[in-house]
Amino acid sequence: MRLLTRKISARLSARRRSRFAAPAVLILGLLATGGAWAALAPAGAEEAGPDTDAIAAGRALFAVSCSSCHGLNGEGIVTKKGNQYGPPLIGVGAAAVDFQVESGRMPMAQPGAQAVRKRPVFTKEETAQLAAFVASLGAGPAIPTKDEYDPAKGDVARGGQFFRTNCTACHNFAGSGGALPKGKFAPSLIGVSSKHIFEAMQTGPQQMPVFSNGVLSPQDKRDIIAYLKKQEDTPSYGGFTLGSVGPVAEGMFAWLVGIGGLVGFGIWITAGSARVKKTNKKGANA
Template identity: 65%
Template structure:
């Protein structure tokens, strides 16, 4: 009897059977409150120029994956218009994010949220994982290092933006970033980089999160610039200091002083 009463009064059952239309409707309500001020009442975009920036782009056809990425990483709702929508505390729970995504997906066809079988590397055997890391490293070097640095530590972009560091980003969000190309990042559609190649990139990025230290100075792993500066300051600088020291200790320089 207790079980029967529980089943009758438990509110959870209502959620589980929530139909797609109800989800879309709830998503629309959330959207009107939290997003429409920038993206328009029907997500058609608002192109009011403020400080030369578009206020909020149209979301028709960006797909559920873009919403899941933007809202799931806290980028949206954007706090104020600016050069970059940075990561921040996530404002919506999983259910609400799903509803927002369903609403935007209902406006026009776009990439769907990837499933765990697309992005998860947990199911790979040790050898498969090695193979994936190797392939992923190649793909990363050719497609991503220009902006994110060979080590995934990020870098500056034109017009005040930046490509963020890629350490500690959730697997799903890495996949979605490739799929939707946020801001000035290129879009790597599934025709461009197959789902398997995307998963390989994820395996590679996860493998460099905790790199083995081989000793010596890491110099922050920032690549040629920091290494070059180090070489200049300590290598060339040291040589110059040594040359001055030699010049100051030769008989000729002493003789010069005597003559003066």
């Protein structure tokens, strides 16, 4: 037995001294490591690269419809006075493009103080292509998934607190919007889709501040959306809302309907008394 053991040890020692031993061990180790990774790696570990076809199609659309204001490569165009004719789009992300184009704000019909919501010019497919191209120019917020802006996953009470703290100064307590300096305005949030509300908070369109995930977490944004959607579904138990724009509409209603009605009633009374006096005079002369 001892003799057999010595013979086996001698043979293994001889093979270890072979010049092919080290490369063979290295190759076996690499094969074992690769096989273990292939077997144990989680599904979806490989990230899909950018859709080059969508980026190319988006570049063509951008060159025709957007480059006159934003430049061929999204670098922006500066006027002779030093103002931005079209702001740069590098780093704004796909979410900003999706919001602006899908809501019809871009492309603008004509330059103005603020882009207004209108019927979208591009289809959903073309909007996605434009978003892919702009996203390729620089890292920025991506288009949110349905799970991120689902109001069913939000807390209405917390959303009301966040909205009253951060949003009512511009958008009004009921989300009906309001006037801002220099001809601008905060748009109404009534009837706006949950995705567009999320994207607006994420990207800060026009004069709106950016509420990044560091300022308002995705859950905070969902809470605000849940509150706004609850506001839309809640009937007005107090009567006429007058647009829910506050004391301006209420004051106008008081002046036109209230005081105007009293003035009209007073004129009717005085006109009636004048007719009575006229009839009495005629009867006395007869």
